Amino acid sequence: xxxxxxxxxxxxxxxxxxxxxxxxxxxxxxxxxxxxxxxxxxxxxxxxxxxxxxxxxxxxxxxxxxxxxxxxxxxxxxxxxxxxxxxxxxxxxxxxxxxxxxxxxxxxxxxxxxxxxxxxxxxxxxxxxxxxxxxxxxxxxxxxxxxxxxxxxxxxxxxxxxxxxxxxxxxxxxxxxxxxxxxxxxxxxxxxxxxxxxxxxxxxxxxxxxxxxxxxxxxxxxxxxxxxxxxxxxxxxxxxxxxxxxxxxxxxxxxxxxxxxxxxxxxxxxxxxxxxxxxxxxxxxxxxxxxxxxxxxxxxxxxxxxxxxxxxxxxxxxxxxxxxxxxxxxxxxxxxxxxxxxxxxxxxxxxxxxxxxxxxxxxxxxxxxxxxxxxxxxxxxxxxxxxxxxxxxxxxxxxxxxxxxxxxxxxxxxxxxxxxxxxxxxxxxxxxxxxxxxxxxxxxxxxxxxxxxxxxxxxxxxxxxxxxxxxxxxxxxxxxxxxxxxxxxxxxxxxxxxxxxxxxxxxxxxxxxxxxxxxxxxxxxxxxxxxxxxxxxxxxxxxxxxxxxxxxxxxxxxxxxxxxxxxxxxxxxxxxxxxxxxxxxxxxxxxxxxxxxxxxxxxxxxxxxxxxxxxxxxxxxxxxxxxxxxxxxxxxxxxxxxxxxxxxxxxxxxxxxxxxxxxxxxxxxxxxxxxxxxxxxxxxxxxxxxxxxxxxxxxxxxxxxxxxxxxxxxxxxxxxxxxxxxxxxxxxxxxxxxxxxxxxxxxxxxxxxxxxxx
Numbered sequence: 001x002x003x004x005x006x007x008x009x010x011x012x013x014x015x016x017x018x019x020x021x022x023x024x025x026x027x028x029x030x031x032x033x034x035x036x037x038x039x040x041x042x043x044x045x046x047x048x049x050x051x052x053x054x055x056x057x058x059x060x061x062x063x064x065x066x067x068x069x070x071x072x073x074x075x076x077x078x079x080x081x082x083x084x085x086x087x088x089x090x091x092x093x094x095x096x097x098x099x100x101x102x103x104x105x106x107x108x109x110x111x112x113x114x115x116x117x118x119x120x121x122x123x124x125x126x127x128x129x130x131x132x133x134x135x136x137x138x139x140x141x142x143x144x145x146x147x148x149x150x151x152x153x154x155x156x157x158x159x160x161x162x163x164x165x166x167x168x169x170x171x172x173x174x175x176x177x178x179x180x181x182x183x184x185x186x187x188x189x190x191x192x193x194x195x196x197x198x199x200x201x202x203x204x205x206x207x208x209x210x211x212x213x214x215x216x217x218x219x220x221x222x223x224x225x226x227x228x229x230x231x232x233x234x235x236x237x238x239x240x241x242x243x244x245x246x247x248x249x250x251x252x253x254x255x256x257x258x259x260x261x262x263x264x265x266x267x268x269x270x271x272x273x274x275x276x277x278x279x280x281x282x283x284x285x286x287x288x289x290x291x292x293x294x295x296x297x298x299x300x301x302x303x304x305x306x307x308x309x310x311x312x313x314x315x316x317x318x319x320x321x322x323x324x325x326x327x328x329x330x331x332x333x334x335x336x337x338x339x340x341x342x343x344x345x346x347x348x349x350x351x352x353x354x355x356x357x358x359x360x361x362x363x364x365x366x367x368x369x370x371x372x373x374x375x376x377x378x379x380x381x382x383x384x385x386x387x388x389x390x391x392x393x394x395x396x397x398x399x400x401x402x403x404x405x406x407x408x409x410x411x412x413x414x415x416x417x418x419x420x421x422x423x424x425x426x427x428x429x430x431x432x433x434x435x436x437x438x439x440x441x442x443x444x445x446x447x448x449x450x451x452x453x454x455x456x457x458x459x460x461x462x463x464x465x466x467x468x469x470x471x472x473x474x475x476x477x478x479x480x481x482x483x484x485x486x487x488x489x490x491x492x493x494x495x496x497x498x499x500x501x502x503x504x505x506x507x508x509x510x511x512x513x514x515x516x517x518x519x520x521x522x523x524x525x526x527x528x529x530x531x532x533x534x535x536x537x538x539x540x541x542x543x544x545x546x547x548x549x550x551x552x553x554x555x556x557x558x559x560x561x562x563x564x565x566x567x568x569x570x571x572x573x574x575x576x577x578x579x580x581x582x583x584x585x586x587x588x589x590x591x592x593x594x595x596x597x598x599x600x601x602x603x604x605x606x607x608x609x610x611x612x613x614x615x616x617x618x619x620x621x622x623x624x625x626x627x628x629x630x631x632x633x634x635x636x637x638x639x640x641x642x643x644x645x646x647x648x649x650x651x652x653x654x655x656x657x658x659x660x661x662x663x664x665x666x667x668x669x670x671x672x673x674x675x676x677x678x679x680x681x682x683x684x685x686x687x688x689x690x691x692x693x694x695x696x697x698x699x700x701x702x703x704x705x706x707x708x709x710x711x712x713x714x715x716x717x718x719x720x721x722x723x724x725x726x727x728x729x730x731x732x733x734x735x736x737x738x739x740x741x742x743x744x745x746x747x748x749x750x751x752x753x754x755x756x757x758x
Contacts, residue, residue: 092105135340139258263312338370397530443473475528517545534582548561
């Protein structure tokens, strides 16, 4: 079993990192003596063109750490969503909290759990920003590819890209009739349809429409109510037009819609931190139970919950994007305009018990945003110029409401509890009160950048660029805590300016091998949380240094990349719940990240392909003092501790094998992969009650394609060993005794996908 190779030990992962480098070293010598090989199309790796650096370049010639996941790797049984993407991209870690995307690249991502928090990974669809992390979990269908650009991108992308960029590239209409339909059936009563059809409408206009319908039963169950949880009922549709009026102008118009209504994104209870289960308010004062003592086992299946509240997930969104690409000759002008409207309602139980207490968490969010990007590329005075202007506007309304049912129990020290005879205070004395944050935050941001590339010699290129960023935010709202008579306006505003330069050197050893080195500055904008008493959070900044090597070897049968990086962070934004049970975000003093990434892809034979990847990451605070929930919130230094979601080691191995059948009966395809992630921590304290030990996930598939490439059938299995893993974990408020709640990775899933394309 491949999984046994990835035992969660440092030496074994380190050996795989070394093996990738050694494998490269051996093949470099061979590559220098290889000639010929022309015409062996089935024996070479296909070139992938990416646009992550705002220029169309082949992946292997892009002087940056970028991964491209192509359409063939996306879909049922493959990469189906954001979380699965982490299995294919080095140093990418993805979890969600309450249906909010928490993506981390090289140890940097979204730690805030408050309304209005922005990620450190810029998330785009066709180059247009999707601002709300909760909206970023949909859209994985009918894609040409997904590009992941690792590392700060302060010059090209500006705000909210201190960790990197993820860009989903949708399939565009073509000048010929084409389409597909895939139908999947799997365990958990899973049924998924994905399909598209498109083609020319006349000599100038082509159209395409794509849709995806997902329906699967719950991966767990609320054992108290009997309701399946973490199920999915979602629908999405996208319509596109491509217009080619001539004179080098191409216009793409894209409209998309998504809707979800299910019991997804449940709060799973992982256990107490500062007390025992018996010491939780729900048990001590109300005689309630948790999943650890409800059902006769001390080791329950944590895919299930035991709660008086069923999870609720309702969300829908609509977006429109217009892309104008004009290349009349000598220059190219590109405009991307987008509008997005997104709303969601989620409910969960922070009391993690069957007691009807102050744990029902009602979360609402409505976002309306506009973006505009202009990019101009040309060549003048021997310099390849790239210049751009961007604007972003968002109006975000948010509300988080917790009814204070039974809070008199806590505030009277249990003297009103039904377990106490002749209680002097009624247990429902404060039941009409609420903990409530609500309000609106408006953001306006713009940036302007210029970048030039000059050939110093025939092999050495120098790129220099700089961006000016301006952002202004204003918030109006209220922070309400009826039980304590608190009703505080939270109106505040702030603005920031930042200059983010970049220098890059590229040395082309020959047409197939390249070295590069870069330095750039990243900027993540400041934050005003909706309806929060939290003071304005200042921006975070990073200086990033990276060097890398890329090569095509063995007559294009092998590609190898390696990158080493070093980051120096200042004012890193960190979120947590404070001693007053209020969600808070602060600027940590500083952090330092460095690491090494290697990837290797090879066509071992025309039928057998190998992918290897291994990474090492050290992402640690260098200075940060904060209140420790395990010690009465005493101020504690966490210098030297790992950042959240920063695995020190990751590794991946995958094999693809195809077997042509005789007599025109088609082709069989087999794939096996194992992805290992090292231990991660979910708080800055690196404590054992908020961690996920290292683990490996094994996936496999076997399929058949007809000789005419129209028909296909694939049987697949994901998480074949049924590994239990925590995807995200937060420490809740002292009001709930700082219990651990979060989300879990899906259990073993398997199914069959039938497909037809034309």
